Structures are given as C-alpha cells and as structure tokens.
Amino acid sequence: MFTFTIRRLILTVPTLLFISLVIFLIVKLSPSDPTGNLPLTIPSEVREQIREALGVNKPLLVQYLLWLKQFFWLEPLIYLENLTGWDLGTEGKVRLISYQTRSPVMDLIMQRMPQTLTVVGTAYLVGILIALPIGIISAYKQYSVFDQAGTFISMIGFSVPPFFSGVLVIVLFSVIIPSDSFFWLPSIYDTTHEVVDWESFKYQFRQMIMPVMVLALQITAQISRFTRASMLDNLNQDYVRTARAKGMSESVTVMKHVLRNSMIPVVTVIALGIPSIFGGAIITEQVFKVNGLGQLLIIAIQGGDVPTVQTLTFIFAILIVLFNLIADILYGLLDPRIRYD
C-alpha cells in the first residue's frame, strides 16, 4: 500500500506537467486581449506598451517556464514565509500578477477561498449527510412510498439546473415572502459579514440557507441514487443470507455487513466529487453573488486575465488529480480484495 502510494504520487508529476502545458497553451492561444476591457480612448501605442509590460509578447516557452517557476517554486516559498515568518529571499521577485487587478494571483485566490469553502463545502457536507440515510432506506425498503419519494426528489435534483432552482428559491424566499417574515431569506450573500455573536451567526446561517439548499439538492440527488444502487447490489448477495442465518439482527446485517460493502464505491465517488466543490459551484456563486473562486474565474475569463485563468484552472486540475489518487487509496484501504503490492 505504501509503495503503491509513493508510485502513484511520482506518476502524478508528469501528468500534472502535461496538464499544465495544455492549460497554458489553450488559454494563451485563445484570442483574448488583456487590454480589451480598457477604455477606448487609450491609443494603440499605449496598449502595445501595456502588453509589453505584461510580458504578453515574450516567446511562449519563456512565458510557460516562468509561469511554472512562479507557480511551483516562488508562490509556495512565499506561502511558507508568511506561515513561519522566515526570510527565504523572495523579496522583490516577480510574482504571478493578475492582468486585471495587478495584485498577485495567489493573494486573490486566498481571499476568495474561504467564501467558496464555507458555502460549497457546507453544501457538500449537508448533501452527503442527507443522501446517505435516504439511499440506505430507499434500498432497504425498495419500491416503498419513501423510495418513490426519494426517486422523485432525485429526479428533480438531477434535472433542474442550479441557475433555475437558484432563481426559483430567490423568488420564493426573498420576493414573495415579505421581508419582515421569519421565513424571508437574503438573496445576496454578504461576504463582508463577520460572525461575532449569536445575532450575526443567525444572519450568517440565514444567508447560507439558499445557496446551500440549491447545491445540496444536486449533491443529494447524485449520492443518494448511487448509495441506493450500491446497497441494492449488496442486499441480494449470498453473504447477507449468511449473516441472517447466523442469527444477526436486521440492523447488524444491514448497517454492518451490507453497508460496509456498499460504502466502498460510494466513498470513492464522494472523494472524486470534492474537486467539484471548487469548480462546479461557479453558477451558484453567480446567482447568489458569492464572491468565491467560481466568480473569480468568470470575471478573469471576461477580462482576458490570462494568469488568473491559467492558475485557477490548473489548481482545479491538481485537485482532480489529487482526489483521484485519494479515491484510489481509499478503495484499497476499504476493500481488502484490492491489494496494490
């Protein structure tokens, strides 16, 4: 298991390098002009100078290597410096700078990470916590009223996109319900809001309800269906009959023998879905004005902010590769039949 993990970790290096090259080239070669959003009154010689200053006209290979160096070497060093207070000599080195805001890309990302993590992370957690019991009960009581209801809700969760369900809940809870009602919810997520006491915590809770609800519906739909299918696969297995023939109670049979087997693929799918916390919530963040990573990506794309787009996309790619690895390792840990060494 250990050597397997090491081997897989080493293998991720060429994978990531290849992905970084592809991302770099695709973003770079797309017809986009970092000065495109500047006022029309700026003369074209000045625009050319701006482009020159941004380094847009350097050879592609130089730009790529510089980006790699900044991403893999300089930025981690700076992060380490901030963390420990040591001086590692990063002073004055050219950081990865956003074309739009002229501030380091990594700082932008760090600023927006918490919003995304609280909203989307909570939604993912809530979604899973709701999905697992629904999936288990639906399978155990297959074709019951509960199962039918679960199927119906999952169907909605699968088929209604967040830009529709998001707007729908806004209309319901922020527009139709009067703003002095207990059930009224704010439609705009206020990221400057700080939790200091019980009242502000309540407000934070209220403003999270809608985005979390919209995202959790999707997640619940997927995970509960998957859990149900996996449970059903296992409930008909011979070993379940053996457990009953040994005199085990229904709760031990289902919650221990069956669940332990059913969770193997479910845990893998949950792990594989975690990167989508960062990337997949782009639309929901737009709808509720959460200024998280998804929104940052959209603004950067619209402004032709190549370094930001490249870096964000590459971070998503790293997360996907990383969680694939984690899913593989989890699979090996959970299923004794899979031995990597």
Next chain:
Amino acid sequence: MPDGTLPVLEVRDLKTVFQTRSGEVHAVNSVSFEVKPGELLGVVGESGSGKSVTMMSLIGLLPSPPADVKEGEVLLDGLDLLKTDINTLRDIRGGKIGFVFQDPMTSLNPVFSVGFQIMEPLRKHMNLSKPAARKRAVELLELVGIPDASRRLKDYPHQFSGGMRQRVMIAIALACDPKVLIADEPTTALDVTIQAQILELVKDLRQKLGMAIVWITHDLGVIAGIADRVMVMYGGQVVEQAPVKELFSNPQHPYTRALLETIPKVHGARAEKLNVIEGQPPILGAEPTACPFRDRCAFRFDRCEQENPSRRIVGKDHDAACFYDFATGGPLRA
C-alpha cells in the same frame, strides 16, 4: 441409527407459497419429515423441487414478501419455530441450527476477516468475550482442518480457496454447537476431490459432535456415501422416504426409480448412453390436485389424474406417495 430416540427436528405439513406478479407459486406443499440426533438425512430432488425453500422456511430465512409460510409446524425440541417471536428465532439461527449454503465463493462477507465472521455468532449466542471467542474460533478452524488456524483468523475470504471457504462456512455453522446442521448443496460448487474431502470432514464431525444433519444434494452418489435416511422431493412434495440401503435397493416411487436409472453406469470400455427423465418438472401455480409426477410417469393410470397421492407405508420406516403398488405390480386397490 439410534432407534426409538425422539427427533430433534420435526416438520409437519409445511406449506410455503410465493406471491409473485404472475400469480402464486406453491413451492412447498405439505412437507413432513423428522431428523433424530446424530442422524444424517439426505434430501434429493431435481432443481426446483423445493428443497431449498423448505429448509429456508424452517427458520424464516425467506424474504417476505414474496414468501409466505402458510401452514405447518416446525418443532425443534418441542418448540414451534413458526410461532416463536423473531428474537427467539434469531437465537436459534446460528445457535441451535447451523446453515451451510451452496456457493462458498459468495457466502462469506468479502470485507470482514474470517476470524470476525466466525466470532460474530459466538459473541452473540454464547456471550463469549473477545479473547474467548478468538480461542474458540481457532479451535473451530482446526476442527474443520484449516492449517495454521490462529494466523489465518485475520485473513479475508479472498485469501482462501473454494474448499477452504466451505470449511470456514462449516466452522461458522458449527460455532455454537448446533443440534441441527442444514447443508444446502454444500459441495455442488466444488470440484470432485475437494467435494470428497468435505464429505470426509462432515462424516468425521458427525461422529465427533453427534448433531443431526440435513444434507441437500442432487448427487445420489453423495447420498449413498453419507446418508442414513433419504427423502426424495418432487414438485414441492416428499414423494418417498426410506433408509438409504432400502431406497437404493427397493425404490417404491416411479420418480425415485427414474432418478436411480439416471446414474451413469460403465460397462466395459464405454459408458452407456445417459438416461434422462423425459419431460419438465411441474410449475405449481396452485395446490396440486393430482399427482405432480403423472405427466412423466410410466406407471400412471386414471386415479393419478384425480387425486394427489398421500404418503403411505410401504415397508419398515419406508413410505412413498404413489398409487402404484410395485409389490403386486399393479394399481393400488382403493
């Protein structure tokens, strides 16, 4: 075999019906049998004759719905299992009645160690502490002939061969010193040499432990080798029941006779053409009102169409459900 001793397990007029979308399936129709302590009862019959459903009905292992155990009594030491509450029944499953199933490759849980799976019933039914249960688990594995038992406890089922897994299943079934061991085609999925080893093991264990065994199989050769008494099933009914020697030498039901003729014999260098029983087993959409074997029977006459024969004594400890009297060579006089 022990004569005159009371049976440990007594089944009377058991009826099990499946309610399916395409109607009822009467899988078990008034099955009665008994086993005495230390006795090995062989159960034979072709696929679909209701052997497994009968045994699963005894301890409520059939999923309900669709299964419905409609009538009958299942007396284990005088206690009617069909009428006890579910908790008592759970104590009996894996406690007084041990079960071994057909396919050892799928009957063990792949994600729990073999030791855990043996210790589970021990801890539940015998209230053993963990160390005590572990000690007993090692003894059990040694009993069923698994070498290096204490080390193998922490191994998982996939690390065992098919034959070894069936030994583990037997160890689980024997864990709490059951009074009755029910083995549903335990060797069908194994190759012939392994099958022989398992049979030797069971013979040996029966001598050591003295429990009653119900052994289901299609294989008459196996029956001849280990059974004391044989029960032949057809169409969800018991059609003949006799001590093993008697059954092989003096079969009294046309189905048993046909079954015995299907055993291939080798004359000289070449085997004879295989004998088969023509026709299909019946589909039991309703309770049978005529002999279920009549369509395939060479001895049938009009009465077989009108009545379902009940079991009648045809010899010492020998009964058959047929209107044809092989002793006189003609229909039984009503």
